[in-house]
Amino acid sequence: MSTAQDRKNLKPKDYKSEIKPIWCPGCGHFSVLSAITKALAHLGLAKEQVALISGIGCSSRIPAYVDTYGFHGVHGRALAVASGLKAARPDLTVLTAGGDGDGFSIGGNHFLHACRRNMDLTYIAMDNEVYGMTKGQASPTTAPDWSHSKLTPHGTGIRRFQPAAIALASGASFIARGFSGDPSGLARLVVEAIQHPGFSFVHVLSPCPTFRPEQRAWKQQVHPCDLETTDNPIDAAHAIQSDDGRSLGIFYIESLPVWRSEKAAQRSLSRIEQEFLV
Amino acid sequence: MSTAQDRKNLKPKDYKSEIKPIWCPGCGHFSVLSAITKALAHLGLAKEQVALISGIGCSSRIPAYVDTYGFHGVHGRALAVASGLKAARPDLTVLTAGGDGDGFSIGGNHFLHACRRNMDLTYIAMDNEVYGMTKGQASPTTAPDWSHSKLTPHGTGIRRFQPAAIALASGASFIARGFSGDPSGLARLVVEAIQHPGFSFVHVLSPCPTFRPEQRAWKQQVHPCDLETTDNPIDAAHAIQSDDGRSLGIFYIESLPVWRSEKAAQRSLSRIEQEFLV
Amino acid sequence: MNHSYFTPHENAVSITITGSGGSGAVTAGLVLLESVARAGLYGLMGRSVGPQIRGGESAAMVRFSSQPVDCPGDRFDLLVALDWRNVLRFVDEIPLDERSLIIADPAAGDAPEALTQSGAQLLTLPIKEIASGVKGGRINMVALGAVGAVCALPPDAMTESAAHTLAPKGDAVVAAATECILKGYDSVAEGRSFAAAPRPERARARWNISGNEASGLGALRGGVRFVAAYPITPATEILEWLAPRLEQLDGTLLQAEDELASVNMIIGASFGGVPALTTTSGPGLSLMMEGLGLAVASEIPAVVVNVMRGGPSTGIPTKSEQADLNIAIYGFHGDAPHLVLAPLSITDCIATTQWGVGLAERLQTVAIVLTDQSLGQARAVIDPPEMPLFTLSRQLADQPTDPYLRYRVTAEAVSPVTAPGTADGIYTGDGLEHNERGAPSSIAADHLAQLEKRQRKLEGFDYGKRWAEIEGEGDICLLTWGSSAGVVFEAANRLRAQGQTVRVLAVRLLAPLRTQILREAIGTAQRVLVVEQNHQAQFFHYLNAQQALPPSAESYARPGPLPIRPGEIVDLVQQGGDV
Amino acid sequence: MNHSYFTPHENAVSITITGSGGSGAVTAGLVLLESVARAGLYGLMGRSVGPQIRGGESAAMVRFSSQPVDCPGDRFDLLVALDWRNVLRFVDEIPLDERSLIIADPAAGDAPEALTQSGAQLLTLPIKEIASGVKGGRINMVALGAVGAVCALPPDAMTESAAHTLAPKGDAVVAAATECILKGYDSVAEGRSFAAAPRPERARARWNISGNEASGLGALRGGVRFVAAYPITPATEILEWLAPRLEQLDGTLLQAEDELASVNMIIGASFGGVPALTTTSGPGLSLMMEGLGLAVASEIPAVVVNVMRGGPSTGIPTKSEQADLNIAIYGFHGDAPHLVLAPLSITDCIATTQWGVGLAERLQTVAIVLTDQSLGQARAVIDPPEMPLFTLSRQLADQPTDPYLRYRVTAEAVSPVTAPGTADGIYTGDGLEHNERGAPSSIAADHLAQLEKRQRKLEGFDYGKRWAEIEGEGDICLLTWGSSAGVVFEAANRLRAQGQTVRVLAVRLLAPLRTQILREAIGTAQRVLVVEQNHQAQFFHYLNAQQALPPSAESYARPGPLPIRPGEIVDLVQQGGDV
């Protein structure tokens, strides 16, 4: 077990594993990886006390690249795995990461309910508005007129999924947006998210240069959000609804009861078994 | 095929089937059934041009009781079945109905995406804040301190799922709330919902006297909503967020592009096959 | 393991109490079952309900004996009708004959012909009148007293049981019930009691437990301390029993948003080192298969208790069937070896669930435990079960080797595993194919090594004798699994009483099948008959798939919702080779 | 059906072109395949890629012949390395020997020992230098010219194919490619071409089609006009091909939020009377099973094309395996009879998918069509397939009888069905068990009647001869299914050439299995060998479950990711009875 002193000396790179990412050159996910390792180093967390959970997608490959406990599950279920882990092992720092397809398409239901449940989890959604791993289909956050997928040659024609708005409506208690092009800023958000007691949602704009080369322009488009962080859901709704989706910062922090496993007066199993006696 | 004249003469009871509901005496779902048949009679819809789709739950038994085409699918997937049907058969009036467990717990993801997709469907969620059919567990809309289920003996401790707020954040274009205790008012909402082009969501408070006898008090608690129907999502968010969950009426109607299947210049299959020729 | 668990029931009595909503038939049944226990006897109670959620008709079916009861009988000795409304719904389920007795109140109208044409005798009693003579009196308790008299059960046992069962309703209710029961006893004329009823014995400690409670208890005994699940009939009672008790054991139960969540939540908890379980029934199991495949591939222990109901699809949710064997064994994509177990009785739900948890933990894999509605929602009076001796658990590596190879191919094919918190045991669990270290790999050699390891750890394990219950020797071999075991054991005993030699082989560990030992156990039996409650003969075909059966083996598969009765099997065997 | 579809390939040539990201190995392979077609030959092209999404190394593998090619060869005649980076990743997949030729540019460094130790000869060419001599020249096109020369393919065929393939990139690219190809031809000295290469023939019309495109085409031919699906490797190309074409046929493709949605969407569309299909691979199929059970129980036609990949769980997504047979056949809860089919080749993806759709429609049930990555993502040059004669469709009742009994038990066990819009055909489809009218029922007789009907409609149907492809007669019977058929047919032909008598039985209709005819087709073969590409011998066990095999039958099951090669089977058979 590493001592607090050892951990103070851990650098971001010490939280990287030896496995080389399969990501394309220039992929935004590299910087999310850096931001996470920076945040872990900043917090000086013991590696073995951290678990990073994901689903399936380019983004979801991230656990193998971080030198903490990790779990690379199936598509869309990362938050469910993370919730079970946190419920059973409240002593751990549990992070969840994955893509917009994983989190908002197939995983949408768990996102809703994880927001409501308000466990002390951090969820980092690496949004590139596309399915990278399956080679470029529209995701829920893709603009309705993006027509570069053969599956939706005229665009989806469907309103974009608004991650922050849904998180707010579902009851998330910490909502922020970061940009992988600014790994230090993102690392700061991740630090705050981890420190927040309850469910913290960090929406990360993380470009996919392979299937969305135009996302290179995000660098120019992002800007700090106008409003101060609020704990008023109506103000937050206002800020998020009128937002262009490219503003960065923490939109909302509310202090809400954190989910915890209920404990009753302890009894032994053999005491419990007495109940069956006639 | 019934003529328009025949249909004018159809009474609500003509839209009821001969199958006797299995519902408990006093169940709110009886009145939802009446409201639906009233609405169909009011609109004079040909029975064979209507399809009512559901999942599993006490509420979801409703298709068998309505004398239109019906489909009683599996738990949580009613909106998916309805979306496939409407996409393939745009000529039909497609209604979807089911409970709060069916729609917001297991079916939450389809709710999100059906709202976004904005097909011309009507979704009637019969909310009794409990799982009736499985004998009384908490649903997503159950208050966090309701402790009458053995599965959550201290209450869920979890924020309630806010159907109207989620519908709005997901992009639904018609959002209303009705009460089964007022079947005529509810019928009027259902008529408007069916007439609305696009996805219309009718959240119905429909008491379960068996597992939530205290819901008999809903009769006294419901009230018309304060604000006029708006097409401004920010105003609607405000109204819905500050709402006590017992206000009735139409919160939001927006005119948005309705999903439709894209059609291209038609080609015969043998023309298409020529593409493979070297 | 040749204990006398399954025994003949010449001296058993079967009673059903029926009534429409609110008549209290089920309450009467529960009191009756408990009084059987207090009288020093054993019993089994099932129930049948109409499609309504509440207020519909219901029937309680109790069978008792001086020896353990593990299945329904062929017929009913006694039908007590609290009223006749909708009783026809149960006609199929309540076989009567000329030796049967019907107790009813003429005030409730005439007995329907569908029942009287059985030739059953009618005993009319003024039940309603008696009840109305007692302040707060209820007909179900009067009827119960009459049952006690006919069955020669001690009145004390019955009034004490009523007092215990009705205590939450207050003293007045208990007092009224007591008076009604005693008046019910008095209403039956001397000499009307069954001559052959099992005689009450000196009371000994007994348990009164349902199959679903028993599965819950097995989970706790196996070490489960995390449960996530989504309600579904007929599995929900496992959760209802577990939720408050897990809290008392520092554990957690979480109601998930759906089955996709619940199965992945238990994987998360189990990855965290905490033995974890979920419960469901057919439709939910279908939704869990992807998650279970992940647990198999990433070698994270995970247990599902699947309480089977009528299928396919939503099917018949409140009735029993053994038709989820196929999905439990074969329902994974890819090659995914895992464990499938099935308890053979209510009592056995305890040990088999516990065993399932222990094996899953020890072998780092998935265990699917198949019980069904007929076990889960029935209650039995049993001997207090011993705590079994086996203790199987995950062998956590506290000090992993350096480098730590999470997926190492070891001699016994179980890889070293750590839990988060272990400093030198960091790894990433993965459902992608991987090398020994856990890094994703699509190399043929890695794939083969991991496939073989996952298979070999299951095939090579020593499961001992618990894999099946084997009784008797003989020319006739009756093979069965799960809840059908009770009825087969009883049929075998009856056949033996008729001079036949019969061996019964009731399989508990369905996968991996102990094929070689099974073949040996069948030996050279002249006639092999495979009994199960489904339409497609799933177990029969599975045994053939494993080449476990002789070519002449016959199948007796019949779907629910009606239970298979011992007489069906006896008749089949007696008919000779033409089933 | 004894057409000469599967033929010997003594005169086939196997070539692989490998290179790291951006080197254009796959483009070169595509042009090579097309030139084979233009030269009047047949060919097959597979590809292998590294784990990277883009920019990783890749290998194109082309085999061509004067007769149709349905499987890879045992070895490669020619390896063209555009560079040596990461080529080691493919070593397992590219067996070379002393008769093989390696073409490489010394400027790219030395050939790795892992390749040269095969004894292959090396032909060095200044590929890079030649390419840099052409404006916009690329090494892959120079290398391609060299391949053309070695294989004696007509230069015209190759330049025309390059022009066609590269046309979207503009004239300059085409011109540069043409020049490079011709210079590549010139770079190979006279006399270095393969003596045994199949000789170009007079050009005839050929199709160039991938297995995934072929499945898409089969769906359209079968009448599918609604598709909902969720992307997954290696099935997505079916959707990519279908999406624009469905629009042209007044149909619809909808990208769903997940597989739970997609399967239920097709049920909705099909309930609406529109033939509907979804596509997926293992993990998605797992998620669809509950929905498919609903389609079985409510008798709504529904078709899934499942393109198998390495399993279990996420497994090896980009590689082939035949390990989803179990889930396809048995993966339902409850007794849920349905259809499972498997195309035997790329060409056969057309007809078998069409047949699956037709059968599902005609029999109101679910059809699961099992293709795999080795078919789906490979391309073949084939003869233009004829439009098959069978036309199967849903028999919609326009004028249902009064009363309309949607679930009536009829003589042929197919119930009358209507679609919304039919005035007298109103009904509620239901996954709850129901009576003939469709009202929910838990009565034993209704359950049995509907279970038997759903089984009988499948068992009793006349599937004709299409259930399997049977070739030859003899003492040795090779049994196989799906994509393994190609390799088994080729192995059989080689064995015959060596004087053995061999029968091949390649099963297309896996469920319901035509057990009786299958047994007859096996006849009295001395040796029966079951070949498939998975670890648990799923087909072998399934055949045993159905008691279709003699006790002496042997299993040859081997998992992916490497393809089974014809020589493996030949060796097995020659080894004698000890596999």
Ligand SMILES: Cc1ncc(C[n+]2csc(CCOP(=O)(O)OP(=O)(O)O)c2C)c(N)n1
């Ligand atoms: C059940 C299931 N369905 C589909 C897939 C195929 N699949 C793999 S990753 C992916 C989407 C990835 O997109 P996203 O989550 O946005 O991650 P990105 O690759 O863009 O980082 C899909 C559809 C799968 N693995 N499992």
Ligand SMILES: Cc1ncc(C[n+]2csc(CCOP(=O)(O)OP(=O)(O)O)c2C)c(N)n1
């Ligand atoms: C996959 C699956 N999981 C669970 C169930 C069990 N189940 C049936 S209905 C129901 C909940 C019903 O609640 P709701 O939708 O609110 O309807 P209500 O009965 O209250 O009207 C559940 C959990 C099921 N049928 N299928």
Ligand code: SF4
């Ligand atoms: S495809 Fe896109 S998301 Fe995936 S690794 Fe490449 S750049 Fe990143």
Ligand code: SF4
């Ligand atoms: S349980 Fe509740 S919801 Fe279900 S029928 Fe009864 S009253 Fe209605």
Ligand SMILES: [Mg+2]
């Ligand atoms: Mg993405």
Ligand SMILES: [Mg+2]
């Ligand atoms: Mg409800």
